[in-house]
Amino acid sequence: MNTLSMRAAFAAVFLALACTATQAADANITLQDAHAQIVFGAKVGAAYLRVTNGSTEPDRLVAVSTPMASKAELHSVIDDNGVMKMRLVEGIALKPGETVELKPGGLHVMLMDIQPGLKPGDTIPLTLTFEKAGVKSVSASVDKPAHGH
Amino acid sequence: MPRPFARVLAVTAVLAIIAAGAALWTFFNAPSPQVTSSGTASVGGPFTLVDQQGRTVTDEAFRGRWMLVFFGFTHCPDVCPTALNDMSAVLTELGTASDKLQPIFITVDPERDTVDAMSQYVANFDPRIVALTGTPEQIAQAAKAYRVYYKKVPQGDDYTMDHTGILYLMDPQGRFMTHFTPNTTPADMAARIRKLLG
Numbered sequence: 001m002n003t004l005s006m007r008a009a010f011a012a013v014f015l016a017l018a019c020t021a022t023q024a025a026d027a028n029i030t031l032q033d034a035h036a037q038i039v040f041g042a043k044v045g046a047a048y049l050r051v052t053n054g055s056t057e058p059d060r061l062v063a064v065s066t067p068m069a070s071k072a073e074l075h076s077v078i079d080d081n082g083v084m085k086m087r088l089v090e091g092i093a094l095k096p097g098e099t100v101e102l103k104p105g106g107l108h109v110m111l112m113d114i115q116p117g118l119k120p121g122d123t124i125p126l127t128l129t130f131e132k133a134g135v136k137s138v139s140a141s142v143d144k145p146a147h148g149h
Numbered sequence: 150m151p152r153p154f155a156r157v158l159a160v161t162a163v164l165a166i167i168a169a170g171a172a173l174w175t176f177f178n179a180p181s182p183q184v185t186s187s188g189t190a191s192v193g194g195p196f197t198l199v200d201q202q203g204r205t206v207t208d209e210a211f212r213g214r215w216m217l218v219f220f221g222f223t224h225c226p227d228v229c230p231t232a233l234n235d236m237s238a239v240l241t242e243l244g245t246a247s248d249k250l251q252p253i254f255i256t257v258d259p260e261r262d263t264v265d266a267m268s269q270y271v272a273n274f275d276p277r278i279v280a281l282t283g284t285p286e287q288i289a290q291a292a293k294a295y296r297v298y299y300k301k302v303p304q305g306d307d308y309t310m311d312h313t314g315i316l317y318l319m320d321p322q323g324r325f326m327t328h329f330t331p332n333t334t335p336a337d338m339a340a341r342i343r344k345l346l347g
């Protein structure tokens with residue numbers, strides 16, 4: 001084996017490893033229990049889900065989008081001595097193995113200018129962009145209100 | 150030193166210490182306007198607002214029933230629909246005892262929350278919830294009575310509202326009884342309310 005083919009072989013192995021790593025990170029993001037709280041007729045709403053980073057590398061959820069709203073942003077609710085303050089967050093960090101839950105009263109995907117007519121039981125597609133794992137999709141079902149009528 | 154002078158000095162010193170103590174006591178016990186989470190006897194009071202049918206109502210209209218009062222706004226994606234869902238669930242949980250309870254939702258965003266907007270919005274929750282709006286002055290008065298803080302916060306080319314997220318329980322005489330934080334579960338809330346309703 002000459003030096004050149006040695007180098008090529010190393011490159012091939014390196015590439016293969018790199019690809020496996022990327023794929024593993026990608027395969028290791030799990031999205032569960034996606035749902036949305038959209039009051040019928042309201043222009044704004046929120047989507048929630050559980051995000052698990054199953055890889056051995058830290059990752060970061062950086063953006064969310066949906067065709068059902070003109071804008072989707074990552075927000076958190078801060079309870080400041082009883083005063084509820086909602087603020088934009090610049091991404092959500094995910095440690096290796098960590099599960100972050102977006103849930104009412106906390107982190108949420110804020111949906112703005114929601115397409116009118118969405119009813120409980122309808123589903124809305126969400127596209128989540130991660131720094132390392134790339135783009136992942138999930139569909140969120142619109143919650144039924146506590147008092148359906 | 151002549152004795153009478155010494156006595157005056159001693160009395161003055163004692164009085165000064167008492168005065169300083171009283172001043173400190175007043176200082177540390179003065180109600181802080183920032184405190185919104187702790188229930189004090191002075192929460193609640195008169196208000197004049199407009200319900201989702203466009204009728205003018207005052208707090209007097211609810212005498213004889215317990216009131217569960219929450220301040221929020223309809224352009225709220227998370228905290229307010231959750232609170233209204235919780236209120237609805239509390240009513241269901243209470244069963245027939247819910248007859249004694251009047252849930253009230255008061256907007257802190259009168260600019261966008263017109264009677265129509267409020268009426269459309271609360272139609273998605275328990276129909277027993279009364280939704281109140283009013284002029285900015287009327288809202289300010291009601292919020293002041295309940296020690297509720299609210300503030301417009303720019304968000305992109307729109308705005309959102311920071312606001313106190315507490316639910317207040319008032320007795321049939323309109324007196325403050327207790328409060329619930331937004332993370333109290335409806336089951337807990339219902340259990341505590343049921344005990345108080347007797």
Ligand SMILES: [Cu+2]
Nearest residue numbers: 075086110226
């Ligand atoms: Cu939000």
